Amino acid sequence: MQEKGAGRIAAAQAALEAAPDFEIYGRVAAVRGLLIEIAGPIAAMTVGGRLEIEVERSGTVPCEVIGFSGDRALAMPFGSLDGVRRGCAAYVRDSIAGVRPSRGWLGRVVDALGRPIDGKGPLPQGEMLRSFRADPPPAHARRRVGAPLDLGVRAINTFLTMCAGQRMGIFAGSGVGKSVLLSMCARFTAADVAVIGLVGERGREVQEFLQDDLGEAGLARSVVVVATSDEPALMRRNAAYLTLTLSEYFRDQGASVLCMIDSVTRFAMAQRDIGLAAGEPPTAKGYTPTVFNELPRLLERAGPGVGEGVITGLFTVLVEGDDHNEPVADAVRGILDGHIVMERAIAERGRYPAINVLKSVSRTMPRSCDPAYYPVVQKARRVLATYADMEELIRLGAYRPGSSVEVDEAIALIPELEAFLAQSKEDSTSISDGYARLAEIIARR
Numbered sequence: 001m002q003e004k005g006a007g008r009i010a011a012a013q014a015a016l017e018a019a020p021d022f023e024i025y026g027r028v029a030a031v032r033g034l035l036i037e038i039a040g041p042i043a044a045m046t047v048g049g050r051l052e053i054e055v056e057r058s059g060t061v062p063c064e065v066i067g068f069s070g071d072r073a074l075a076m077p078f079g080s081l082d083g084v085r086r087g088c089a090a091y092v093r094d095s096i097a098g099v100r101p102s103r104g105w106l107g108r109v110v111d112a113l114g115r116p117i118d119g120k121g122p123l124p125q126g127e128m129l130r131s132f133r134a135d136p137p138p139a140h141a142r143r144r145v146g147a148p149l150d151l152g153v154r155a156i157n158t159f160l161t162m163c164a165g166q167r168m169g170i171f172a173g174s175g176v177g178k179s180v181l182l183s184m185c186a187r188f189t190a191a192d193v194a195v196i197g198l199v200g201e202r203g204r205e206v207q208e209f210l211q212d213d214l215g216e217a218g219l220a221r222s223v224v225v226v227a228t229s230d231e232p233a234l235m236r237r238n239a240a241y242l243t244l245t246l247s248e249y250f251r252d253q254g255a256s257v258l259c260m261i262d263s264v265t266r267f268a269m270a271q272r273d274i275g276l277a278a279g280e281p282p283t284a285k286g287y288t289p290t291v292f293n294e295l296p297r298l299l300e301r302a303g304p305g306v307g308e309g310v311i312t313g314l315f316t317v318l319v320e321g322d323d324h325n326e327p328v329a330d331a332v333r334g335i336l337d338g339h340i341v342m343e344r345a346i347a348e349r350g351r352y353p354a355i356n357v358l359k360s361v362s363r364t365m366p367r368s369c370d371p372a373y374y375p376v377v378q379k380a381r382r383v384l385a386t387y388a389d390m391e392e393l394i395r396l397g398a399y400r401p402g403s404s405v406e407v408d409e410a411i412a413l414i415p416e417l418e419a420f421l422a423q424s425k426e427d428s429t430s431i432s433d434g435y436a437r438l439a440e441i442i443a444r445r
């Protein structure tokens with residue numbers, strides 16, 4: 001009796017193994033704009049999961065499930081919808097979407113799905129699959145931010161000294177010098193590796209960044225992730241995820257990583273487009289509620305890890321017309337450990353990087369500052385503030401020299417302080433040299 005049962009089980013197993021691999025698929029039921037409705041085995045699909053729509057002639061269109069409505073799954077494509085029609089098969093793929101990075105990715109430029117776009121051949125694949133959407137390290141197990149991190153840029157190193165594992169926003173309008181500043185940080189930083197996500201930029205800007213700003217030497221120890229403005233929202237959003245995924249890979253190898261996203265605003269816009277397509281209601285300035293859930297989920301992935309490696313973050317935020325209370329700027333400011341404000345008026349005077357140090361804050365100061373130089377930094381700030389208050393009057397000639405000791409001192413020091421804050425994109429200054437130079441300027445009075 002028992003033997004007969006065992007025989008049957010073995011026979012059933014053999015039959016199962018002999019059967020062809022089965023695939024789960026649904027069918028395209030409707031397409032509205034970039035939203036695809038899939039009918040079929042929706043129980044096998046999850047939000048964030050992958051589908052591949054089979055298209056005659058051109059192969060497959062990769063998609064992501066972004067929601068459900070009634071008995072249909074809602075999906076968006078990572079590519080063009082050309083050739084998709086009602087009835088196309090939509091295959092359910094592995095639910096973990098990610099990449100297998102290796103050290104061989106350094107010096108390379110990839111798209112939002114981790115495919116090479118620099119014409120340098122295939123990327124060496126690592127062993128471990130790393131998810132695009134990893135969770136941040138558990139808060140209780142995270143280390144605290146580490147020692148000061150040299151970024152090579154005087155205005156940041158001295159007035160806004162950053163620590164390894166700190167996350168800063170860079171708030172600026174377009175054309176004020178964000179890309180050049182990021183490339184300086186990538187080239188000059190004492191961090192081991194830079195991972196740079198260019199999200200929603202125009203193609204021309206990407207080429208300029210790679211060739212003119214970053215250059216061969218900067219690229220050599222970086223990985224650049226690119227999704228241009230003409231790519232689908234899912235690609236633009238994923239470029240930001242992948243930038244963090246690659247940073248996490250290098251962090252787990254024990255590296256000090258400088259992770260940069262230009263810009264987080266375009267990531268938020270991509271998430272808004274996805275949310276609106278899925279039927280979310282628009283709220284603040286057209287942004288949907290998930291934007292404000294996704295921003296912390298993304299930005300929290302940067303920071304100290306649980307081991308040796310650490311991710312320091314620089315995230316740009318577009319503030320057009322100096323609207324610093326725009327909802328994305330507001331949300332990002334609340335999540336990060338400080339902000340660097342760049343101003344058009346300063347750029348227009350020709351002082352680059354156009355950082356307004358008085359409006360910028362690093363929340364790790366003064367702990368991150370060398371105590372020997374903290375009084376120097378404070379003094380320099382006071383001088384800048386005094387001058388900023390009186391600037392209008394001084395320009396109009398309405399200030400009479402001799403009326404105030406502080407103002408006279410500020411007027412005398414300002415040219416040198418401005419020269420100190422200005423820095424050409426080829427010039428790098430270490431933290432200690434920066435402090436020493438600032439101390440020298442202040443000591444002259």
Ligand SMILES: Nc1ncnc2c1ncn2[C@@H]1O[C@H](COP(=O)(O)OP(=O)(O)O)[C@@H](O)[C@H]1O
Pocket residue numbers: 172173174175176177178179180181352353423424425
């Ligand atoms: N450190 C710098 N030194 C000299 N010029 C700069 C510097 N930073 C920016 N610029 C000038 O500003 C322009 C715009 O800078 P960019 O970084 O492309 O702006 P954004 O990325 O904010 O749009 C550059 O083409 C360059 O002429």
Ligand SMILES: [Mg+2]
Pocket residue numbers: 175178179180205
């Ligand atoms: Mg730019």
